[in-house]
Amino acid sequence: MSSLLNLERRTLLLGDEAVARGALEAGLGAFSTYPGTPASEIGDSLAGISEEAGIFFEYAVNEIIAVETVIAFSLSGYRSMAAMKHVGLNVAADAFMTFPYLGVGGGAVIVTADDPGCHSSQNEQDNRHFARMAQVPMIEPSSPREACLLTKRAFELSEEVHLPVLLRLTTRIAHMRGPVDPAPLPTTRIGAREFKRDPMNRVMVPSVARLRHAEVIRMLENAALIADSPEFHGVSEGDSDLGIIAVGHGRNLVESALSDLGLNGRVGFLELAFTYPFPERTIADFLKRHRRVLVVEELTPFMEDAIAAIAHRRGCDTRIFGKHTGHFSELGELNPDLVTNAVADLTCARKSTTTEIVYADDSHESQTRSTGLPQRRPSLCPGCPHRATYLMTRQAIGAETIVATDIGCYTLGLFPPLGMGDLQVCMGGSVSLGAALAAAIDQPVAAFIGDSTFFHAGIPGLINAVSHRRRLMLVVMDNLTTAMTGYQPHPGSPADGHRRVMIEDVAAACGADSVMTVDPNDVRSAMDAISTAWDSNGVSVVVMRSPCARQALRDGLVERRPPVRIDNGGPDNLGRNACSQCTTCIEMTGCPALHLEKGARGPEVIQDLCTGCGLCITVCPNGAIVPDE
Amino acid sequence: MNDAVTYQSGGPDDTGPIRVAFVGVGGHGVVMGARLIAETAVNMGIRVAMSEVHGMAQRGGVVETTMILRGADCGMIGEGRADILLATEPLEALRACHLAAPGSAIVVWMETNPPASDCLLRDTSTYPSRREIIAGLMEKNRRLWVLENNSESDDGHARVHANTALLGAAAKTGVLPFGFDDLSLTISQVLSDGMLESNLASLRFGRQKAICLSKDQKGGTQ
Numbered sequence: 001m002s003s004l005l006n007l008e009r010r011t012l013l014l015g016d017e018a019v020a021r022g023a024l025e026a027g028l029g030a031f032s033t034y035p036g037t038p039a040s041e042i043g044d045s046l047a048g049i050s051e052e053a054g055i056f057f058e059y060a061v062n063e064i065i066a067v068e069t070v071i072a073f074s075l076s077g078y079r080s081m082a083a084m085k086h087v088g089l090n091v092a093a094d095a096f097m098t099f100p101y102l103g104v105g106g107g108a109v110i111v112t113a114d115d116p117g118c119h120s121s122q123n124e125q126d127n128r129h130f131a132r133m134a135q136v137p138m139i140e141p142s143s144p145r146e147a148c149l150l151t152k153r154a155f156e157l158s159e160e161v162h163l164p165v166l167l168r169l170t171t172r173i174a175h176m177r178g179p180v181d182p183a184p185l186p187t188t189r190i191g192a193r194e195f196k197r198d199p200m201n202r203v204m205v206p207s208v209a210r211l212r213h214a215e216v217i218r219m220l221e222n223a224a225l226i227a228d229s230p231e232f233h234g235v236s237e238g239d240s241d242l243g244i245i246a247v248g249h250g251r252n253l254v255e256s257a258l259s260d261l262g263l264n265g266r267v268g269f270l271e272l273a274f275t276y277p278f279p280e281r282t283i284a285d286f287l288k289r290h291r292r293v294l295v296v297e298e299l300t301p302f303m304e305d306a307i308a309a310i311a312h313r314r315g316c317d318t319r320i321f322g323k324h325t326g327h328f329s330e331l332g333e334l335n336p337d338l339v340t341n342a343v344a345d346l347t348c349a350r351k352s353t354t355t356e357i358v359y360a361d362d363s364h365e366s367q368t369r370s371t372g373l374p375q376r377r378p379s380l381c382p383g384c385p386h387r388a389t390y391l392m393t394r395q396a397i398g399a400e401t402i403v404a405t406d407i408g409c410y411t412l413g414l415f416p417p418l419g420m421g422d423l424q425v426c427m428g429g430s431v432s433l434g435a436a437l438a439a440a441i442d443q444p445v446a447a448f449i450g451d452s453t454f455f456h457a458g459i460p461g462l463i464n465a466v467s468h469r470r471r472l473m474l475v476v477m478d479n480l481t482t483a484m485t486g487y488q489p490h491p492g493s494p495a496d497g498h499r500r501v502m503i504e505d506v507a508a509a510c511g512a513d514s515v516m517t518v519d520p521n522d523v524r525s526a527m528d529a530i531s532t533a534w535d536s537n538g539v540s541v542v543v544m545r546s547p548c549a550r551q552a553l554r555d556g557l558v559e560r561r562p563p564v565r566i567d568n569g570g571p572d573n574l575g576r577n578a579c580s581q582c583t584t585c586i587e588m589t590g591c592p593a594l595h596l597e598k599g600a601r602g603p604e605v606i607q608d609l610c611t612g613c614g615l616c617i618t619v620c621p622n623g624a625i626v627p628d629e
Numbered sequence: 630m631n632d633a634v635t636y637q638s639g640g641p642d643d644t645g646p647i648r649v650a651f652v653g654v655g656g657h658g659v660v661m662g663a664r665l666i667a668e669t670a671v672n673m674g675i676r677v678a679m680s681e682v683h684g685m686a687q688r689g690g691v692v693e694t695t696m697i698l699r700g701a702d703c704g705m706i707g708e709g710r711a712d713i714l715l716a717t718e719p720l721e722a723l724r725a726c727h728l729a730a731p732g733s734a735i736v737v738w739m740e741t742n743p744p745a746s747d748c749l750l751r752d753t754s755t756y757p758s759r760r761e762i763i764a765g766l767m768e769k770n771r772r773l774w775v776l777e778n779n780s781e782s783d784d785g786h787a788r789v790h791a792n793t794a795l796l797g798a799a800a801k802t803g804v805l806p807f808g809f810d811d812l813s814l815t816i817s818q819v820l821s822d823g824m825l826e827s828n829l830a831s832l833r834f835g836r837q838k839a840i841c842l843s844k845d846q847k848g849g850t851q
Contacts, residue, residue, distance in 0.1 A: 012664065012671050014681075119682060143678060143702040176704050177664065177679040177696075179671045252678070252703035259646075259701065336707035373724050374754045376654065376744040378690040416751060583750065590747035592689055598755065603746065 005049050007182035015174045016041035018144035019083070019111060019167065022151025027186040029078030029106060030056040032066035034456065035485035036085030037120040038174035039113035043083055044486055059488050062427070062456040063088035067095040067110060074108040074164070075202070076195045079155050083111040086127045091427065091457065097134050098204055100163045100219075101212040105196075107155030108164040113174045116298040117333040122407065122426065124332070126299035131166045131276040135216050137223040138166040138276035139232075142251045144178040150273060152183070153231075161223045163216065168275070170298060172249045172333065224277035232274035233282055242346055243268035243290030245283065247275050247303055250296035253339040260340055261349045278306045287311050287318040294346055295322035298334050321346060379412055382593035383549030383611030386410045386477050388520040390418045391589065391615065393446065393475060396530040401444040404434035406458070408450035409484045409548075410477050417590045420448065428457025435465035435472045435539075446534075451478040452490040454503055459510060466511040466539050473533050474512075474541045476503050479548040487551045503543050513538030520544045523618055549611050561612030562628040563593070563605050577622040579603070585616040585625060646700025647806060648710050652693045652725040653717030653791075654742050662715065662792030663694035666799075669807050669815040670698050680704030689745065691721060695728070698806060713804040717791040718742045719762045731769040734802040736839065738791040740778035763842065772843040774798050776835060790831040797835025809836055 004021050013021060019042050023031070031050065033043035043059065050057030056073065060066040066082040073080040082092070089096060089112045096110060112130065115121040131138035139154050141147040147169070154165040200208060226232075244267055246254045251271045258264050270286045272279060287293060287310065295304040301323040308320050321327050327342040328334065343349070380387045390413045394401075405411055405421040406429060414421035423433050434447030449458045454476050465472050482488040491501040507515045514536055516529040526544065533540035552558040566585075569578030581602035586594045593609035594616060596602075617625045651663035660681055670677035679696035680703075695706045706728060714729040715736045716722030722737045729735055743756045757765070767773050776794055793816065800809040809832070816828050 010671055012668050012677075012679075145702070172680055172705065175681045176702075177667055177681065178677065178702055178704075249703075252701050253705070256646075256697070256701035256703045336703065336705055336710070340707065372754055373720060374744050374756055376689065376691050376720075379745055379747070381689075417747060586746050586750060590745065592745040592747070594746060595743070596746040596750065 003049050004045055005053055005185065007180075010179050010181050012177055013144045013148070013180045014041055015141075015144045015147050015169060015176045015178075016113075017045045018147035018180050019151045019169070020045045021180060021182065022148040023079075023081050023109070023155070024053060024185055025148070025183050026107070026152040026155040027079050028053075028055055028081060028155075030070065030073035030080040031082070032058045032060045032069040033083045034060050034063045034066055034088055035482055035488045036088050036113075037485060038115060038171040039083045039085045039088070039111060039169070040485045040488070041174070042111060043488070047488075059490070061491060063092040064095050067092040067099065070108050070110065070164075071095065071099055071102060073106070075102065075105045077105045077193045079106040079108075081109045081111065084113070085121065086112055086114040086125055087121060087123065087426065088112070089127055089130055090125075093130070096130070096164075098209075100134055100136050100216045101204055101209055102202055103162040103212075103215070103219075104158050104164060107158035109151065109154045109158060109167050110164055111167045111169065113169040113171070114299070115171050117171065119171050122424070124299060126302060127166075127168060128275060128302045129300070131168070134166070135220050136163050136166050136276075137161060137220070137227070137274070138168055140168045140248045140273055140275050141173060142248055142271070142273070143173070144176060144180050146273065147173065148180045148182075157223070157226065160226065161219045163219050163223065166276075168248070170249055220277055224280065227274040227277050227279040228281045229274075232272070233279060234269075234271040235282075235286065236269045237289075238263075238266045238268040240266050240268075240347070241291040243270065243286055243293045244296060244343070245270045245272065245286065245293055245303065245307060246296035247272050248298065250298060250334055250339070253334055253336055254296050254343070256336055257340040257343045261344060261347065263343065263347060263349060267343070267347065272303070275303065278303075278310065280310050283307055283310050284314045284316065287314070287316045290318055292319045292321065292346065294327065294342060295320060296328070296334065296339060296342070297322070300330055377415060379415065379590060379592055380409065380418075381550045382591055382609045383553075383613040384409070385479055385520045385544065385546035385549065386413060387418065387589060387591065388523070388526070388546075388613070388615050389475065389477055389544045390420045391619070392520070392523060392527050393530050394418070394420060396527065396534050397444065397446050397473075401446050402437060402441070404430040404437060404445065404447040406430035406449040406453050408453055408482075409479075410448060410450055413448075415590075417587055426457075427453055428459075428461055431458045431461030431472075431474055432464060434474065435461065435468070435470040438470055438472050445472065447472060447474045449474065449476055451476060451480065451492050451503060452482040452488075454506075455491050455501070459506060462507065462510045462512065462539070462541070466513075470539060471537055472539050474539065475530075476507070476541060476543045478503055478543050478545040479551075480545070481548050481551055483548045483551060487548070504541070507541040507543070511539075512541045514540040515543070516541070517543040517545055519546050521546055521613060549613065553611065563607050563610035563612055564614060564617060564625050565628045566603060566605055567624045567626060568602055577624055579624040580622050582621065585620050588619045589616055591616060644699070647698040647712050647804065648700070648706040648730075649696045649698065649713050649715070649805075650693070650706060650711040650725055650728045651695075651715045651795075652691070652721045654721060655689055655692055657692070657717035657742075658790060658792035659692040659717055660694055662717070662795060663696060665793070665796060665812065665815050665819060666805065667696055668819055669811050672815055672818075673807055673811060675699055675806060676702075678702040678704040691724070693725065713799060713802060715795045715799055717795065719759070720744075720756060723757060723762050723765050726766055726768075726771070729771055732771065734772050734774065734799075734804050735766050736774045736795050736798045736802065737766065737776070738778065738795055739775050740791070767843065772802070772841065774802060774839045774841050776839050788827060789834050790828055793828040793831040794835035794838075797832040797837075798839030799835075801836060801839055
C-alpha cells in the first residue's frame, strides 16, 4: 500500500485519509490530535509520514491541547490542522471559541468527526452548532473525493477570511472509502514561521476581545459572500414544484433515492458543502423556484431552521419539509430507506417493482430473525489485563460497591459477567463522579480509569478529590497505550522519542494518600494492593500496569505463551481433580478463548485465541485448568 | 461542474448500480476483502463508494461493509437491495441476509465461529443449525454458493484466506462487473509480497471449490 505522500493516480482512500491527503496537498505544516473514532485515521495516516513530509506532528494529551497547538502554529505562519471526534470538540471548546478572535496566520482547520447513530460514542451531538456558536466558517464534504478537495480549499478559505475553519465529517464520510484523484504536493512550504508580537490583538483581555469580536463578525460576513460561490454547491433543476436541499451524507442518499425512484430531472436538488455561514442567496434562489422543499440532514434541524428563517426573511412562502414535518427524526443516521421513503412521500412516486424497497413483511421477518440469532457482543480480548483487574477488584470491594467507570476498552467491563460499571459520562469523569458519589451516598464507591484517559482529563478530578479530602479508591488501568482507538501512544507509553511520564508520579504529585503500582497478572500482589487501598482512608490510587495483550502480541513485544489446558479426566489425566463441567471459568471471566460446545463434556480452550494468561486457572474451583508446560 | 465539489458519472458500461455487502467477524479480513472489490472497480474506472462499520470490530464484534458500484457515492444500501452478499461466517450471513435482494447471490465461507460462549450461556438463542442457516439464506429465491473450509486446496497451501476465497467464488456468480483475472490483478497490486501467493491461491480455491446449492446456477442479476 502506497504512502499518502506517493499517490500518483486515482486511489481508493478512506474519508479520513482523504482529509490527510488534502491537508498535505495544501502544504500542511503542523498537525495535532487526540485519537477518537471516527477521526483517528486522520492522525494515524499522518503519524508515519510526518517526518518525511517535514510536518510537526503530535498526539496531544487531549483535544484542547491539540487546538491550542494549532493556534500557536497558525499564528507562527504554519498551515495547521487539529482533528478530533465530536465530543473532543467539547474538551477543546474553551480554546476553539476564542480562536476566531485571534485570527490566523497560516490557514487553520479544525476537523470534527461526528457520530450520528453512536457507533462508538457516548452521545450523538450535532457539532454544526459549534460553527455557529464560535462564528467560524464550516465545510462539510460528502465523499473522500470531496474530503480531499475541500480540506485543501479550507486552508485557503481560512487565510482568505482570517478565521479558523471547521471541517465537519460524520462517521459515514470519515469511514467511507472512495476514489480520490491526487493533486501534486507543494514543493515549497508556506508561511514565515515567525510569531509577530501584537499583544493588543492577541491577548484576549476584555478591551481587546470586544474589538476583536467586531472583527470576527466582519470576517464572517466575508465568509458569507464566499459561501454563495458556486464552487461550494451543486444545483440541478427539476420540472416539478418540489426541491430538495441536502448536506453531507444526506446528499449521497438523495442522489441514490432520486435515481431509484426515477425522479432525476423531476425534482430540483441543491447540494451544499459550505454550511456556515449559510449560503443565503443560493438558498433563497432555490426557494423561489420551488413551492415545496425537503431538507435532508442528519441529527438536528440545523439547516432546516436556517432555511425556514431565510424563507421568512425573504418573504418566500415555500413550504419546508424535514424534521419538523416528521419526515425525518433527530435520532441516529439517515439511511437509504428513510430518504427514499421521505422523497416518495412528497412525490407520490409509484414505486415500480424494481424500485420497491421495503416490503413490510420483509422488515418484520428480518426483525424477528435478527432477534432470534445469538448476539455477538464486543468483549475484552483474551489475555486482556483489564479482565484480571476487574475480577480481583470486584472480589475485594464486594458486589454492592458502586463503580464509576470511564471511556476506553475497559468500558466493556460493563457487560456480564464482569459487571463493572454503574456510571459513565465522559473522558476523565470517573474520578470526579466517583469522588462526588462517595460524598453523596453511604454506599461504597470505586473509580476506574484508563491510562490515556487519566492523562487526558483525569488529573484535575484527582487533585479535586485530594484537596477536598474525599475518600476514594481510583484504579488506573494502564495498558501502556490508547488501545481502543488503535494503539496510539500517550505520555505514559514506553518512550518512543518522547519523555515518559509515569502515572504513579503524577498521582503522588497530586497528593494522593497512597499510590501503588502492580501487575494485575500477578494475582497475589495485585489482590494485596487492592485490599490495602480499599481499606485505607483518603484517596488511594492503584496503577494496574500490564501491556495490552493484543498489541503486545501483534507487535511481538512479548512471546506468546502456550494456551492453557483443561484436564477433562481423559487418558492424560494428571491425577488432579478433573473438569466438573461447572463452567465457572466461562461464567466468571467471560473469556472468548473458552468455548462450550453444545453437548460437549465441558469447556474447551480455543487454541488460536488463548494467550496463556492463566486467569481461568485462578478461578477454576477444581484446579482442572493447568498451564501447558 | 465546478472546482471543489465534483460529481462523477458512471463508467462507460453504465447499466445501473450493483450493490455489494461483505460481512463477518472482526479479524476475518472483511474490510480488506471488500476493499479488494472496490480497488478493482477503481482500476477499471468503475464508480465506487464503500461504507465500513468497524467501531469495535477488533473486540470480536460484527463487521459490516457495504458498497455501491456504478451508483451514487453513497456506500450504504437499503433493506433487501444487495445484489450480492459475501460472508466469512454463516451466522453473520444469516444476520445480514435482510440486506440481500430477492434472487441475489450469497457466498458464504461455512466455517462457524460462534459468539463467545459467555454470550451463548446467557443468551436464550442458540447458534442455528447448518440446515436452518442454508434454508434462511436461500429464501426469496436467493442463489447460494458455499465454501467449505475442509476442502483440499489444489495448490497445497496450508492456509486458505476466507476473504479472498470468497472473492474467487463471487467471480463465478456473474454479479460483479469484473471477473477472476481482474480481482487477481488487484490482489497482486495491493497485497505485500509475503501475503501475495497465499491470497492468490485462496482466490483460485474459491473459484474451484465454491458449490452452488441453488438449482439455477446461472450468473447475472435478475
